Amino acid sequence: MPKNKKPQGGRPNFEPRYGANKTSFHDRHAGRPEGGRADAGAKRPSSPRSSSTSDRGVDRRPGSKSATHRGYRPAEAESGAPKRRWSDQERAGRDEARGIRSRAESGRRETPHHQSERPRTDGRRFNDDRPRFNSDRGAERPRFNDDRGAAERPRFNDDRPRRDDRARQDERPRRDAGASTGSRYQGDRPRFNNDRGGDRPRYNSDRPAERGGDRPRFNSDRATERPRYNDDRPRRDDRGRQDERPRRDAGASTGSRYQGDRPRFNSDRPAERPRFNDDRPRRDDRARPDDRPRRDDRERTDGRPRYEDRPRVNSDRPQRDASTGSATGSRHQGDRPRRDDARRDDRGPRRDDRGPRRDDRGPRRDDRRSEPRASRDDWNKTSSTAKFEKTEDVVHERLEAKTIAAPEVDGVTFADLGIGSNIVEVLKELGASSPFAIQAATIPSILEGRDVLGRGRTGSGKTIAFGAPLVERVLKSQAGKRREYGRKPRAIILAPTRELALQIDRTIQPIARSVGLFTTQIYGGVPQGRQVGALMKGVDIVIGTPGRIEDLIKQRKLDLSDCRIAVLDEADHMCELGFVEPVQRILRHTQEGSQKLLFSATLDREVAALVDEFLVDPAVYEVSGEDQDSGTIDHRVLVIEHRDKAEILTSMVDRAGKTLVFARTRAYAETLAEQFDDAGIPAAALHGDLNQAKRTRNLERMTSGRVQVLVATDVAARGIHVDDIDLVIQADAPDEYKTYMHRSGRTGRAGRAGRVVTLITRQRQRRMTELLGRAEIDAPFESARIGDDIIEEITGRMPSNDEITA
DNA sequence: AAAAAAG
Numbered sequence: 001m002p003k004n005k006k007p008q009g010g011r012p013n014f015e016p017r018y019g020a021n022k023t024s025f026h027d028r029h030a031g032r033p034e035g036g037r038a039d040a041g042a043k044r045p046s047s048p049r050s051s052s053t054s055d056r057g058v059d060r061r062p063g064s065k066s067a068t069h070r071g072y073r074p075a076e077a078e079s080g081a082p083k084r085r086w087s088d089q090e091r092a093g094r095d096e097a098r099g100i101r102s103r104a105e106s107g108r109r110e111t112p113h114h115q116s117e118r119p120r121t122d123g124r125r126f127n128d129d130r131p132r133f134n135s136d137r138g139a140e141r142p143r144f145n146d147d148r149g150a151a152e153r154p155r156f157n158d159d160r161p162r163r164d165d166r167a168r169q170d171e172r173p174r175r176d177a178g179a180s181t182g183s184r185y186q187g188d189r190p191r192f193n194n195d196r197g198g199d200r201p202r203y204n205s206d207r208p209a210e211r212g213g214d215r216p217r218f219n220s221d222r223a224t225e226r227p228r229y230n231d232d233r234p235r236r237d238d239r240g241r242q243d244e245r246p247r248r249d250a251g252a253s254t255g256s257r258y259q260g261d262r263p264r265f266n267s268d269r270p271a272e273r274p275r276f277n278d279d280r281p282r283r284d285d286r287a288r289p290d291d292r293p294r295r296d297d298r299e300r301t302d303g304r305p306r307y308e309d310r311p312r313v314n315s316d317r318p319q320r321d322a323s324t325g326s327a328t329g330s331r332h333q334g335d336r337p338r339r340d341d342a343r344r345d346d347r348g349p350r351r352d353d354r355g356p357r358r359d360d361r362g363p364r365r366d367d368r369r370s371e372p373r374a375s376r377d378d379w380n381k382t383s384s385t386a387k388f389e390k391t392e393d394v395v396h397e398r399l400e401a402k403t404i405a406a407p408e409v410d411g412v413t414f415a416d417l418g419i420g421s422n423i424v425e426v427l428k429e430l431g432a433s434s435p436f437a438i439q440a441a442t443i444p445s446i447l448e449g450r451d452v453l454g455r456g457r458t459g460s461g462k463t464i465a466f467g468a469p470l471v472e473r474v475l476k477s478q479a480g481k482r483r484e485y486g487r488k489p490r491a492i493i494l495a496p497t498r499e500l501a502l503q504i505d506r507t508i509q510p511i512a513r514s515v516g517l518f519t520t521q522i523y524g525g526v527p528q529g530r531q532v533g534a535l536m537k538g539v540d541i542v543i544g545t546p547g548r549i550e551d552l553i554k555q556r557k558l559d560l561s562d563c564r565i566a567v568l569d570e571a572d573h574m575c576e577l578g579f580v581e582p583v584q585r586i587l588r589h590t591q592e593g594s595q596k597l598l599f600s601a602t603l604d605r606e607v608a609a610l611v612d613e614f615l616v617d618p619a620v621y622e623v624s625g626e627d628q629d630s631g632t633i634d635h636r637v638l639v640i641e642h643r644d645k646a647e648i649l650t651s652m653v654d655r656a657g658k659t660l661v662f663a664r665t666r667a668y669a670e671t672l673a674e675q676f677d678d679a680g681i682p683a684a685a686l687h688g689d690l691n692q693a694k695r696t697r698n699l700e701r702m703t704s705g706r707v708q709v710l711v712a713t714d715v716a717a718r719g720i721h722v723d724d725i726d727l728v729i730q731a732d733a734p735d736e737y738k739t740y741m742h743r744s745g746r747t748g749r750a751g752r753a754g755r756v757v758t759l760i761t762r763q764r765q766r767r768m769t770e771l772l773g774r775a776e777i778d779a780p781f782e783s784a785r786i787g788d789d790i791i792e793e794i795t796g797r798m799p800s801n802d803e804i805t806a
Numbered sequence: 807a808a809a810a811a812a813g
Binding site for chain 1 (some may be wrong): 807808809810811812813
């Protein structure tokens, strides 16, 4: 039983409950000449997977009874089955499953397990785990005449004035338009079918992939001269105006301006200064560029990286031993708590005692700056307020990091950073021809063998930042040796969700394969046989989620004793209560002194539990000017009446463009998805009550664009990359500012405009204000009732890239 | 509250 599933008496939550008495959208609209979905239905009359509603339990037997369906199979037509495909043994197993042959008779060949899985009607397997012909095939095939035509889609409210006329024309290419005009839209909008074939690695999973000249409209206008971060911030339409390469560019336009705000470790600060202070950068401070003292190294705009600034390590890998550590440039070795101390009970999360109010942020920050900080005692310091106050939204102290400004890495190549030519080549193919700031910062340190903490905005290229050097290092560590059968993995990457593990593997695998290394995914929800088989053959890099990895370790099917590199993606999340213990146990299985790499967009001292135990003199990096709010995302808060919520939500998702809706619970996510379906808006759900096959498929349906609405729990909050989500709706406001940041980071990727709308009730305004303060995000609050123009305005067309350029 | 473990 998976840990995250409640015992259901054998019944998955969301399968049998629906369907039987429900009418799917499909049924209701089948045959209607207008209406995109109906069209799709007409083409695939009884495809068991053609309607999203069917995912929630319309119970159909595999194979269609309809002679018009391509899955058509006569009721008793076994003789027509492609028998030649089956060996004698298989056929025997099939017969046995039907009960034609008794067990006693066939004792010689007790049914192998794989045979017992077969449905008795036919030799073919139509298990849920197996990709359906009808549904999955469509993903890889352009369907120009299907249901994506926005105008044909059944509307949620037919009485309402249609947005189509004014809103959909420019913003959202129709499929058929794209087909007829070929490249017309390629310039500013990656098309699913062009950019990412089903099998192709999603290289841009964690970074904007389109950095080259394939986006001509963008390159002409980078909007870099416009002042930003001042109090009269540009309107959102302008703010959305970013280059295709936002990270680089954001840094380029703003980077030097902020350097003074976040002093460098090596230049501005005495070396003894504790690495971790408790202040997050305040926007208000950054908003006064003129007040800020200029920095000497601001002049550093010649494109050369400041690598000489980076602490160098000469030995291949720092040892835990303090003496060696100090020799390798450790700044904290001396006062670093020993392991035992590190587990002190009183180290609790610090309550945010700084207060959320923006107006007093600046001065308070200065106060804190002047606070004397003696040593790493900071690590274990508990705020006095924490003893008697406990809130949901805990703000941990920010990790003090060496800040990399994007301009510093201009002109640097992956090869300069120490990445081998094969990998460089693959990275180029993946769309990463030159490193982003976070990559340029972390790669050399990782190659040196140092422990690294990396913080980069959502979608800033973190996967490659650890993936490329990891592969390079694994390669070097076994140079000259041949890859033995059954070799133990040399590196492990842990992710908090299965979807993220999959996505990471899609990026890492091509890199690894280019140098002859093998990766495998180890995560739950799927049979372990394949995974174990891969491990037995021997893999070099394991990517997975904690549960199954620990399971296989216990079963002695996974041996991490030779594992020299361990990566935690979304590390702060992995350190949350209930997550951290398995992670710690897994890390303890890795080789003594293995290199640890921790990455997250919201990396803070929540990772202290791991850092104290496992990391040696970590190098901490972040990219300046890369706060969430400096991106291309427009944040809004709608204050609504609770009774209006359902209707407002439905009207909001009835729009052109991909919409991701976050709900707090699985049940509500499911409810909403069904509600949208019932309103004629095809929607998929993604949450932990679905089996893994449905999770994977539903996410893929969103990625491929077959549905435009995905309703998810926070399983989708972190790391998941889907192209072209231009609206994130938080049906339930998050409780933590980090959750807000990660959820909103699902849009505004690749420098595109995106919007985040959070629905709250009046009672929640105060909490929401505080949360936004902690997330350092400006968002206007607006009241809305059903049918208000504001709703349509918000969910209508995004500020398009064309407009931005115009 | 969600996420993460069966065969």
